[in-house]
Amino acid sequence: MLNNRKLIYRVNDIPLKFKFLIIYIICLLIPIIIINASFVSKFSKIIQDREESNYKISLERTRVDIVTIFDGCIATSHSIFSDRTLYNILDRSFTDGEQYFDIYDSQLRNRLNVYMSAYDNISNIEIYIDNPTISSGGTYYQIDEAVESTLWYKSLYSSKGSVLINTYLGYTKSLPTKRIQYLSILRKLNFYPSGDYDKRKILKVDINMQKLNNILKREKTFFNLYLLDPQNNIVCSSSPAYSYENIDSLQKYGSEAINKDNIFLETALSNSSYLKGWRLVGVSTSQSVQKSVMETLSFVLLLALLSILISSVFIFIMANSYNYRLKKLSKHMNKITDGKFDLIEIKEGEDEIGGVIRSFNRMASKINLLINDVYKLELQKKDLELERVRAEINFLQSQMDPHFLFNTLNAILVVSTKNGYTDIIDILKYLSKTLRRLLSWKDDLVTVREEISFTEMYLKIEKFRFGDKIEYSIDIDDSLMEFKLPKMSLQPLVENACKHGIQAIAGIGTVRISAGADEKELRICVEDNGTGMEEDKLAELIRNITSNEELSSNIGLRNVYRRLRLYYGGTISFKIESEKDTGTKVWFTIPCQK
Known part of the structure; x- marks a missing residue:
């Protein structure tokens, strides 16, 4: 105890500015140095994991985009593959060239161009046939010895599948001396194999290589991407060393990823049979990760230096503030001994x-x-x-306004009754009851019966507004009517269905309210056949509802969700399901309570 007192006395002897300095060094400077040193030593692994995660996201994004192009081209080829009229023309024996060109102008010239115009991921569509009465030209060519000697022709007839995606080298028809790499969808036109359809017919759909290269080069800030076929040929790549134009042979994927400093990622392109063996490979050097680490660490060190600088300036200002005013106070207190009671003419401060x-x-x-x-x-x-x-005046006014509103509604109700406005009478009753319930919030929990009654009044008002455009049904068993749920937890869901779902469609909109229960949970569901939402819009809606931020949109749904969460905690379940042009379903479950 005595030692503690001695320590206190010694602390009391230290000048105030030195006390500030000691506090600054022990409580601020040293902790900042220790924390930042620990942070720097452990942050490299975190950044590396983050970068690898970014690589995986980039790889998956590229894979999806490439598969989308392939699937679209396959779908286009299937449309041509099943064109019976095209089969009839290609298998027909023409008497002379004039007869063929008449048919060509009227039915063949633009038959394939339509697909290329509608789908820009296709660079060219060609059909090869061994019908000698058809002249080569446009997009239709004879199967001659030159065609039969091509690698793509041999690959197609050696393949066992119905569809072959093949990469090969060839010359452009516009510039025969320019040799480029092609990526084509090849399939035999044998959809109608019986009868007269006995001639060889081949469909070749050339995929737009520039589109594929653009997709891969979009991710070049992360790493080099390689699209590889089952034979390990590079189909396209974002690497500067690769080009699909003016090349002498197909390039094989080498050993770039063997380097221990490289980060290597690989994924199968798709599970589809026609893409079996196709891969997407991403390679990035560890230098890019180290660069990210150094950039982040430099930023952290800069923040640490700024923290030290700002805290030093702040401590200096604080110490100077105390020291200056204490000297002023000491000077004026010394004047009291001389009988001078001068006021200290400075801004005192609030400390x-x-x-x-x-x-x-x-x-x-x-x-x-x-x-x-x-x-x-x-x-x-x-x-x-x-x-x-x-406050009293505001209270009286707040009491008077609803009273005046109810009197006005009752006056309109009397006039409507006298004049026989039966439709308006019911709506005024519903509106009056609705307003009275909204302004009278005695209990937080109400029965399902009361909540359904209030919601049905709202639906009747909406049906009065929009007539036969809105229909509704309530499917709730009487045994559930006495269960309790938070007040105003159903009407906002119905209002959202009417406002955002049904009003935007051209036909009749239907709102269906249903409920069910087991031993522990009560389930309430509201569904409509309105416009529905796409997946991204639905995800954004769910984020807005569950967010803690105060947003100006989706107020009704967010209020219902928050009140359910506040009242029941984590025992509730709140789900939204929606499909574009089909409708939306909103349902929640709460603990059973009577």
């Missing part, structure tokens, strides 16, 4: 020293300060009285 200075000034001007205090107290009392009167 403890400021309080001491204010106390000193009050002591030096006893009477004047006393008068000022009494005067201020009287003003404060008058302000409080004025605020009380204003």
